[in-house]
Amino acid sequence: MTLETVGFWVVATVLLASSLAVVLTPNLFHAVLYLAAALVATAGVFLLLEQPFLFAVQLLLYAGGVVTIVVFAIMLTERLVGERIAQTSRHVVNGAIVAAAVFVGIVGFLIGAPLGAPRPAGTVDTTAAIGRALVGPFAVTLELLGVLLVVALLGALYFARSEE
């Protein structure tokens, strides 16, 4: 058992357990906290794949940004309604059947796919490579992403404005 194997199983266990908790816990606020745990575990997966830059982005944007926004939204809606919002589920059996069928389909595809290639040695500095790709072949996409963020900001402001 190498350090990488142990790390993978630890991260995978935490990720799957917290993901299940997100969809099963009745308390919405707890679900968001479990989502934060799942996102941090995903950052751990990125670290196992030797991508320190994506690890940092995942922690800052996802675990920092998204969780904060969702917590704010829950607190706002709970304060507006003045009572705790219960988080009930419906059609649990049907949902489980569909989710299991999708998983079986993906695994069936993976079994038939030629994926046995070994992992190449990670000698390249991927952070520098990402930076060069962002201003090289993906420069237009990066600009479009900036436009999208401005539009999303304006849209969120429009929806959340006060009534007057």
Place this chain on the structure above:
Amino acid sequence: MIGLPAYLILGALVFSIGLFGVLTRRNAVGILLGIELMLNAVNINLVAFARFNGDVAGLVFTLFTISITVAEVAVGLAIVIAIFRVRRTVEADRLDLLRG
């Protein structure tokens, strides 16, 4: 040594769990959390393929999906709060104003 299929199966499991959450949750915020899990699983797949193929495009795609997800969550929650102000509920089953 952990191979590529292990990462892909981990991603598939997280995706299925997120799909289960989207299908079964009544609360609109809960559905958004399920979508977050599904997008997260896609990111795991992208990074794993990029690492095992030595291609930087998958990493750039992951950066883009993370940024787009943050924008999506901000707009989605703003819509949820706006709906909540009007209808006093965030239960997806009761938001049937557009039903014919």
